[in-house]
Amino acid sequence: MLKRLLPRSLFGRAIIIVVAPVVLLQVVAAVVFYDRHLDQITRRLARSVAGDIGFVAAALTRETDNLARFHILQSANLRLNLSFTLDTKQKLKAGPLPNPGSPLEALLIRTIDEGLELAFTIQNRPEKKNYLIQVAFEGGVLRVLVPHNRITSATLGVLILWIVGSSLLLLAIAIIFLRNQVRPILRLADAADHFGRGQDVEDFKPSGAVEVRRAGDAFLRMRDRLDRHIRQRTEMLAGVSHDLRTPLTRLKLELAMLHDVPAATAMQADVDEMDGMIEGYLAFARGAAGERAVDTDINALLAEAVSDARRQGAVVDFATNGDLQGRLQPLSLKRCLDNLLGNAQRYAEHCAVAASRDGDMIEITVDDDGPGIPEDEREAAFRPFYRLENSRNQGTGGVGLGLAITRDTVRNHGGDVTLGEAPQGGLRATIRLPA
Ligand SMILES: Nc1ncnc2c1ncn2[C@@H]1O[C@H](COP(=O)(O)OP(=O)(O)OP(=O)(O)O)[C@@H](O)[C@H]1O
Ligand SMILES: [Mg+2]
Structure with a gap:
């Protein structure tokens, strides 16, 4: 459940790991602050207002002289940041306290109610940014204007601004840094992918964090080792094949001189076959040596192979579906197609070539x-120099390298070739290449 909700990419996960604890911490801090600190501050401020009002009311009660009262009001107005007026003509219609608009206001009213021993009404006047408090007073009504900033503290807005602002800033920094950390990993994955398809990875340079760079270096070393290994193997076999030709030619000459020995004809055939094998292998080794992958129109390549086969007398149907492009080694792939078409021509009458796109593969x-x-022989047919019994018996030419080379080439492209049964009853060879 949780797994499905969490992001799957390294980038998303890293962002969560970095940002989640910080945001959580800030939210907890804000809640605690709001609950405790703000509560206390408001209570204290309200209490001080209630105290001031109570003090002034008490002073006014003591004096009956109008002038003395005027002086008290004047100095209170001057010093308390509250505005008092005394109305002796009216009486306070004391009703129930108004409904508080917010938890903060409720706290305010409650605290003033506790601190002031006189009956009072309170009225919030947001447009004037003050509260009007009217206090019942024996000689009339004492009206007090309490500016909002005497009761509420402005820190809450600032706090929230800081929390949201710093979280966003943190997120932005994390995104920039993490994106740069993830990019080298993606580049390494791309390089490995290309190498797997037999394409060049010359322009890959390990970069990023030490660990990623190490992986990149290891990849490059592995690539060099593999390249060297393949080259060595091919060169060695080519050398052996090449060196075998000289004694083989000598053998052929010597056999040709033995006119009257009956066994010589059979031996001659064997030597010819060996010669064919070596020729076949040398041709492959020459071709395999470092052809570059280029963007290729596969339809054009197929059309060329089909028309070559037709020119040699094969009956070939050709159907293709859509625009098929791939980055591949055209000469090697053409040789594969020639091999398959050559087999079909050699072992069958009719043949059909079809190509289409299947997801991100070309089939x-x-x-x-x-x-x-x-x-049970389909896997074996891919082995070098392997030929089926009936092919040997009928003396159909070929050395048995065609399918082996085809599989080697196609796998180098990151694809695969398989054998199966065709609808017409014969063999179906399927090549799948990454598009
Ligand atoms: N289309 C086919 N129908 C029947 N058998 C086949 C077909 N293609 C290949 N084979 C069998 O598989 C064996 C291996 O094929 P492969 O192409 O590797 O060698 P080859 O055709 O005999 O020789 P080469 O291709 O090197 O000239 C063949 O000898 C043949 O017995
Ligand atoms: Mg063949």
Whole structure:
């Protein structure tokens, strides 16, 4: 449940880890402050107002002389930041206290009520920013204007402004910093992804935090090791194949001289086959050496392979669906298609090529109506120099490298090739490439 609510990206999670505790802390601090501090301040302020009013009322009660009362009022007005007027002609219509508009006001009324021993009414007048308090007084009504700022403290607004403001500032800083931290990780992931598809990652440079940089360096070292390993393997095998050609040629010559030995013909065929294998491997090793991946129109590539096959007498249907683009090694991939089409031509009569997009993959199928490959031999058919029994028996040419090379190439592109059964009953080869 919680897992589904939390963000899935590293960026989102890091933001929460950084920001959540701070915001929580501020909210708790604000609530405690509001509850305790503000409460107390308001109570104190209200009490002091009630005290002032009570004091003035008591002083007025003591004097009956109008002039003396006038002097008391004057000096109270001057010194108390309250404005007193005495109305001796009216009587206070003391009703119930007004409904408080806010918890703060309720607290205010209650506190004044506690502090003042006289009957009073209170009226909030927001437009004049004051309270009008009328106090019942034996000689009439004592009216007091209490400015709002004598009773409420302005700190609450400021506090909230600070909390919201500093939280937003913190969020902004966290976003800027964390985005910069996440970017190198994404770059590393991209580089690894491209390398997996056989594309260049020359422009990748490890950056960011020490750990990310370490991962980047490790990736680069791994890439170099893999590159070196592949190159070494290919070069070594190419060297061996190349060196085998000389003794093989000598063997061929010697066999050719043995006219009257019956076994020589069979040996000649074996040597020819070996020669073919070596040729095939050398061709592959030459081709595999470092072709660059470029943006390629796969439809055009397919059309070219199909027309090549038709020129060699194959009957090929070709259907494609939509615009298919991919970043790949065109020559290597063309060789794969030539291999598959060559197989179809060799082992079947008709063949059908189709291509379409499937999500973020491109799917190419090559179907034929030949004998197909039994299910338990399909994996084996990808092994280098592997040929099915019937292919050997019928003496159909080929050394058994085609499918092995095809799988190698397609996997280097980050895709895969599989064998299955075609609707026509023959073999279906399916190539899936990342688009
Ligand atoms: N379309 C097909 N129909 C039936 N069998 C096939 C088909 N394609 C391949 N095979 C079988 O799989 C084996 C391996 O195929 P692969 O393309 O690797 O080698 P090859 O065609 O014999 O030789 P090469 O392609 O190197 O010239 C073939 O020898 C053949 O027995
Ligand atoms: Mg083949």
